[in-house]
Amino acid sequence: MARFVKYGRSLFCLVLYIIGGYLPFLWTDTAxxxxxxxxxxxxxxxVLVASFIIENHWPYSALGAAGLLINYMVMFML
Known part of the structure; x- marks a missing residue:
């Protein structure tokens, strides 16, 4: 969807990431x-900020993505 928005693309991505963070929790209790x-x-x-920082740096982008994935897996297991 962000490809179709020409102006304000970064703001649109920011809103989509925030909605994506809230979306899995909307079907639970309010608190x-x-x-x-x-x-x-x-x-x-x-994740959004990290993707902007390491976007064009190949070895760091792969290491950053793997690090975030491992971090989230460890947090999910706890």
Whole structure:
């Protein structure tokens, strides 16, 4: 969807990442949705910023993606 928006693309991506952080928690209790959604939006924004920083640096982008994946897997197991 972001490819179709010419102006304000970065703002559109930012909103999509925030919605993506809240979306999995909308079907739970209100308190869980607020806390989990806020944390989900925060971590999705970390992924967005990391993708902008390491976008054109191949070895670092692969290591960053693997590091984030391992970090989220460890957090999910705890």
């Amino acid at each position: 869980v949705a607020m806390i989990g959604g806020t944390l989900g939006a925060f971590f999705s924004l970390i």
